[in-house]
Amino acid sequence: MRLGLLGLLYSLYALQYGLWAIAHGTHDESEDGDEHLELNARQLSLDQCNFAAQWPPGPGQLFTSQEPNTELRQMLAEIDPNRIEAIITKLVSFGTRSTLSSQTDPVRGIGAARDWIASQMHGFANTSNGRMTITTPSFVQPAGSERIPNDTVITNIMATIKGSTDPNRVYLISGHYDSRVTDVLNAIDDSPGADDDASGVAISMELARILATRNPSATVILAAVAGEEQGLFGSTFMAQQLLEQGADVQGMFTNDIVGSSTADDGTKDPFNVRLFAQGIPSSESASTVATRESIGGENDSPARELGRFSAEVATNDATNMNVRVIYREDRFLRGGDHEPFLDRGFPAARFTEPHENFAHQHQDVRVVDGVQFGDLTEFVDFEFTARVGRVNLATLWSLAQAPGTPRNLTISTSVLTNNSTLTWVPGSDVVDPNLAGFEVLWRPTTEPFWSHIIPVGSVTKTTVLLSKDNVIMGVRAVGKNGFKSPAAYPFPGP
Numbered sequence: 001m002r003l004g005l006l007g008l009l010y011s012l013y014a015l016q017y018g019l020w021a022i023a024h025g026t027h028d029e030s031e032d033g034d035e036h037l038e039l040n041a042r043q044l045s046l047d048q049c050n051f052a053a054q055w056p057p058g059p060g061q062l063f064t065s066q067e068p069n070t071e072l073r074q075m076l077a078e079i080d081p082n083r084i085e086a087i088i089t090k091l092v093s094f095g096t097r098s099t100l101s102s103q104t105d106p107v108r109g110i111g112a113a114r115d116w117i118a119s120q121m122h123g124f125a126n127t128s129n130g131r132m133t134i135t136t137p138s139f140v141q142p143a144g145s146e147r148i149p150n151d152t153v154i155t156n157i158m159a160t161i162k163g164s165t166d167p168n169r170v171y172l173i174s175g176h177y178d179s180r181v182t183d184v185l186n187a188i189d190d191s192p193g194a195d196d197d198a199s200g201v202a203i204s205m206e207l208a209r210i211l212a213t214r215n216p217s218a219t220v221i222l223a224a225v226a227g228e229e230q231g232l233f234g235s236t237f238m239a240q241q242l243l244e245q246g247a248d249v250q251g252m253f254t255n256d257i258v259g260s261s262t263a264d265d266g267t268k269d270p271f272n273v274r275l276f277a278q279g280i281p282s283s284e285s286a287s288t289v290a291t292r293e294s295i296g297g298e299n300d301s302p303a304r305e306l307g308r309f310s311a312e313v314a315t316n317d318a319t320n321m322n323v324r325v326i327y328r329e330d331r332f333l334r335g336g337d338h339e340p341f342l343d344r345g346f347p348a349a350r351f352t353e354p355h356e357n358f359a360h361q362h363q364d365v366r367v368v369d370g371v372q373f374g375d376l377t378e379f380v381d382f383e384f385t386a387r388v389g390r391v392n393l394a395t396l397w398s399l400a401q402a403p404g405t406p407r408n409l410t411i412s413t414s415v416l417t418n419n420s421t422l423t424w425v426p427g428s429d430v431v432d433p434n435l436a437g438f439e440v441l442w443r444p445t446t447e448p449f450w451s452h453i454i455p456v457g458s459v460t461k462t463t464v465l466l467s468k469d470n471v472i473m474g475v476r477a478v479g480k481n482g483f484k485s486p487a488a489y490p491f492p493g494p
């Protein structure tokens with residue numbers, strides 16, 4: 001609300017200023033040197049804003065973000081920083097959670113951590129009237145790769161709430177419960193992993209607790225996986241299992257290193273979280289990529305639309321956070337559990353804190369020249385982690401309550417015309433009783449986020465009086481309950 005309103009006011013101001021400037025036939029009447037420069041800089045940005053809002057002109061209303069409803073606000077308020085703290089403290093208490101550590105010791109090692117997470121999840125499922133089921137899919141990762149010296153059992157923990165109306169459509173939130181120190185093969189020494197990634201697991205668990213008593217329309221999964229530090233093994237297994245089960249995964253987020261907002265120089269940035277969203281899909285064939293590039297679609301992959309969606313529904317006064325979408329699959333030199341999902345054609349993205357302190361990641365716990373190294377609980381900000389949890393819950397719930405993202409969307413290229421004909425099919429295998437209709441979204445090609453909405457009603461084909469050459473268009477579904485899906489992006493069609 002806060003940002004939406006600011007943005008709107010700014011747009012109105014820019015629009016007014018632009019009209020004023022046109023009416024006066026001038027951009028600046030100031031005589032004062034310094035003030036003049038300042039004014040010019042401001043006018044430049046206002047003019048750029050005007051360009052965005054005014055060219056090309058086209059149909060529809062200015063884009064405004066969907067706001068959380070009463071039920072969602074209530075759920076967001078239930079996220080408890082004290083519980084986040086208790087979960088992270090408990091996970092750190094297992095000493096090490098190296099994937100190569102003991103699977104059988106009842107108090108130390110990854111096995112003890114796995115069993116504790118699973119028992120907590122079972123406790124949440126007990127409150128769900130049978131809606132939530134807990135599974136612990138397990139497999140042996142054979143010795144061979146550099147980071148797996150011995151055959152190693154890897155176990156994921158999944159809390160699944162079956163969707164009430166569209167059970168095959170799945171949205172998933174995940175964190176990894178394994179940890180590491182400097183030597184990724186060290187299974188013995190303390191490896192607290194408070195930020196990386198007990199923080200992400202705490203979000204999965206806190207969301208599982210809150211969602212256990214709710215009734216999402218599509219299926220939601222809250223997961224904790226292992227083997228991330230050894231090579232994304234748990235997540236790869238999870239993505240492959242879902243693919244083989246024929247699950248229609250329309251959104252996946254990994255929370256990995258979401259526990260601190262403090263940079264290595266001590267500055268704090270507590271109201272921003274980064275969301276890394278891939279451009280050209282790693283799953284697309286060379287010929288599809290060639291088509292995508294030929295139509296300027298490199299910024300409209302399913303992962304980018306998912307990122308835009310999260311920024312829209314989770315940047316507000318109920319989360320008190322700004323979702324900062326980064327147009328990149330992940331940070332340089334790093335990877336994460338969203339990648340196996342992307343590789344299989346599932347839209348996926350990664351939440352990470354705004355600044356990382358590398359002295360607190362993947363490091364032996366030690367003091368060097370008075371500087372504490374190691375991923376210790378004392379460096380975690382539980383209020384910040386709770387807010388990232390709210391971003392996840394706002395995103396997940398808004399996805400699960402909306403109709404599915406439209407599919408097989410095409411934009412007609414059969415004739416040269418100044419208007420644009422779009423055709424699609426609804427985003428679900430079932431007839432969705434909540435589906436109210438669809439909206440065309442558009443923006444100038446140079447804009448990062450949607451700028452206009454055109455409601456088109458309960459149709460699967462529409463013609464917009466706007467040239468497809470000059471804008472990016474998308475289509476999203478609208479629920480009778482007010483929730484809207486992420487946008488789909490059209491490829492050329494008949």
Ligand SMILES: *[C@@H]1O[C@H](CO)[C@@H](O)[C@H](O)[C@H]1NC(C)=O
Nearest residue numbers: 119120121122123124125126
């Ligand atoms: C869940 O409920 C069952 C049956 O009431 C009980 O046996 C079990 O201990 C409960 N589990 C947890 C983790 O609370």
Ligand SMILES: *[C@@H]1O[C@H](CO)[C@@H](O)[C@H](O)[C@H]1NC(C)=O
Nearest residue numbers: 100101143144148149150151
């Ligand atoms: C694991 O592999 C290493 C290196 O091959 C070997 O030295 C070690 O004994 C093995 N550990 C177990 C528990 O089998």
Ligand SMILES: *[C@@H]1O[C@H](CO)[C@@H](O)[C@H](O)[C@H]1NC(C)=O
Nearest residue numbers: 407408409424425426428429
């Ligand atoms: C959507 O497109 C795919 C691939 O072209 C096709 O296999 C599928 O049948 C289409 N689905 C519908 C509902 O038209």
Ligand SMILES: *[C@@H]1O[C@H](CO)[C@@H](O)[C@H](O)[C@H]1NC(C)=O
Nearest residue numbers: 415416417418419466467469
């Ligand atoms: C498209 O519009 C331009 C002017 O905006 C006009 O010159 C042109 O003839 C139109 N093309 C068609 C196919 O109608």
Ligand SMILES: *[C@@H]1O[C@H](CO)[C@@H](O)[C@H](O)[C@H]1NC(C)=O
Nearest residue numbers: 416417418419420463464465
């Ligand atoms: C679409 O564009 C063509 C040519 O520019 C025009 O003749 C036609 O009326 C437009 N409108 C519709 C709804 O197709």
Ligand SMILES: [Zn+2]
Nearest residue numbers: 196197256257
């Ligand atoms: Zn991690």
